[in-house]
Amino acid sequence: MSRPSERLKELGMTLPPVAKPLAAYVPYVKHDNLLLLSGQVTMKDGKLAYQGKAGSEHDIEAAQQAAKLCALNAIAVAADAVGGIDNLDRVLKVVVYVASADGFTDQHLVANGASNFIQEIFGEAGVHARAAVGVAELPMGSTVEIDITFSVKG
């Protein structure tokens, strides 16, 4: 298995810059060997790339791309926290909030857009516990928000 940084390169991807904190909270907090992240939305190049609800504005495939983008943003924050993606230990838990139109019940499929990407990058170290839920609305109309807990070395 390649290292995460090599997997990213093989996929032709780079980690986006980490967005500045908007308020009295920060992108991550380290506590012992836990790395707790703030929820990540579909930010790309300074604006939201996916807005609106799954099941109305977006079909499953687009919502999966939204979930993947949130995961990428989370990985960027985590990498920034430990001085590089290869210094992360493993992904522990992923909570996927999907802004859901009434009657849309495929949150687990949407969440796979994040889960599969995380495993693609981290391999065994990316296998995680997960909860996927359908919420009414998300900040700035983001289609997905993802909350990840990593473990870090030491």
Add this chain to the structure above:
Amino acid sequence: MSRPSERLKELGMTLPPVAKPLAAYVPYVKHDNLLLLSGQVTMKDGKLAYQGKAGSEHDIEAAQQAAKLCALNAIAVAADAVGGIDNLDRVLKVVVYVASADGFTDQHLVANGASNFIQEIFGEAGVHARAAVGVAELPMGSTVEIDITFSVKG
């Protein structure tokens, strides 16, 4: 106080088989002495036993049964993770997501269906912190989804 395995027997209950992971995530992750579970829905015998929202398709009592079933499924996963229910240390945190019709605000009562059952099985070791929220939709239309964190020995 009986051991959890004895309490189950006294209640005439058995732990269901643990569902296979559906994607790049797993039913649980152990990290130090934390056991983080994936969200559990109302799966029973391979299909969802409770679908639809509390406050419309289901009254409080049925939704409480749905919450109890999610808790049972979570306990089964946790028991599987540590080689038997009696090897679990304690229940730390329970997050109960209730698919809620507009105007339904008894998520705390629904969540009691899980909390009371957990205490019935684990006694003092089952007393937990909890959050109960009402969400728009849940995977496959499940009425309840429950996300539990256990502690484990060593």
Add this chain to the structure above:
Amino acid sequence: MSRPSERLKELGMTLPPVAKPLAAYVPYVKHDNLLLLSGQVTMKDGKLAYQGKAGSEHDIEAAQQAAKLCALNAIAVAADAVGGIDNLDRVLKVVVYVASADGFTDQHLVANGASNFIQEIFGEAGVHARAAVGVAELPMGSTVEIDITFSVKG
């Protein structure tokens, strides 16, 4: 920087009494140096001070006050857990659930009502990771529910 107890006094505020547990769950669980709280709603003097959804019954400013009240209740629980607010180590993670009318997407601004207050009280030790989501309904119609994880000494 003043101690948290002094900051409260300077703001002319006192911690409310901690509500009795309503069921088989408790206001907090300590595990190693983690302090996991139960979700806190807008309880004040024994009843909910803010009910109804942000974006319909409440504007952003009122919802921010609701979030601040939930944070105050959480701080009271945490202080009670460790024998006084000054014994808390730091705030790690804050999850803010905002009962949201359709089309209301300012959950992050509502959550600032909690985040800013937490930082005002705890200073550097109050800087936290955060997720803010918009949910369909909350227990007893509370406008906001907040779920905080603290670290404690030893």
